[in-house]
Amino acid sequence: MFTLIVGGAASGKSEYAERLAVAAPAARRFYIATMQPWGEETRQRIARHRAMRAGKGFETVECPLNLAGLQLPEQGAVLLECLSNLAANERYDPAGAGEDAFCSILDGVDKLLSQCSDLILVxxxxxxxGIEYEGDTLEYLRLLARLNRELAARADNVCEVQCGIARYYKGKEPYLHDRV
Structure with missing residues (x-):
């Protein structure tokens, strides 16, 4: 099962994604972390996310680049957090895919889907x-929008989280509706 979760900053999408991953029937849970700790702000954000998932049975796998090269030890539920960081890393990191970021990320998602029972992608x-961007920022946003559209087309379920509330545009909420 492949579920794509989108939402704005601080919308509750990460917490919702974790709830889905914890409710998945898989024996193991993997958290694919894509954020690179560039400064104090990102280190604090990483610490906040680690604290959020503490005690929930996740095995953290750091993968800021080359998702297609990732090999999981066994099938399980996978939470990839988040596509936005992965896209920026692949596009701008000297070791990333650069202009080929779109295809590289899609290849990585396809490979990940072949290795897991459930993929929850944030x-x-x-x-x-409402802000107008120019130059390279606009190119990054277009890359992310293209990825979101393509992955939404491939996903079984697509939802947007606002104020901690998930609204499904495709499919339905897996797992949680049976346990409420």
Missing amino acids: SNEVFSG
Whole structure:
């Protein structure tokens, strides 16, 4: 089962994604962390996310680049957090895919899908802020929007989280509706 979760900053999408991953019937849970700790702000954000998932049975796998090269030890539920960071890393990191980021990320998601029973992928919704961007920032946003559209087409379930509430546009909420 492949579920794509999108939402704005601080929308509750990460917490919702973790609840889905914990409710999945898989014996093991993997958290694919894509954020690179570039400064104090990102280190604090990483610490906050680690604290959120503490005690929930996740095995953290750091993968800021080359998702297609990731090999999981066995099948399980996978939470990839988040596509936005992965896209930026692949596009701008000297070791990333650069102009080929779109295809590289899609190849990585396909490989990940072949290794897991459930994939829950978190991404940012990027064009509702009302701000006009230019240059490379606009190119990054277009890359992320293209990835979101393509992955939404491939996913079994697609939802947007706002204020901690998930609204499904495709499919239905897996697992949680049976346990409420």
